[in-house]
């Protein structure tokens with residue numbers, strides 16, 4: 001149960017918290033929307049069989065959760081234009097890593 005709360009807490013609450021705490025009012029909604037869309041990389045699960053397995057660690061297993069992909073997400077953080085997208089993806093990876101640790 002703790003694992004479930006932490007995993008989805010990071011997926012949904014962290015993006016909202018970052019948007020509210022670190023960005024100006026007029027940017028908040030946009031930033032939160034982008035950060036929440038980080039969840040979309042779970043689309044790579046459709047290539048896995050079974051699609052969802054609570055006892056499988058996504059990190060290093062799915063294409064968009066591979067170490068190469070994670071390296072690319074970190075690189076995105078270094079450029080102004082892609083920083084928020086990179087941050088969204090890193091938050092997603094952190095949520096999944098936490099999930100793997102608690103497995």
Ligand SMILES: [Zn+2]
Pocket residue numbers: 041042058065092096
């Ligand atoms: Zn994931």
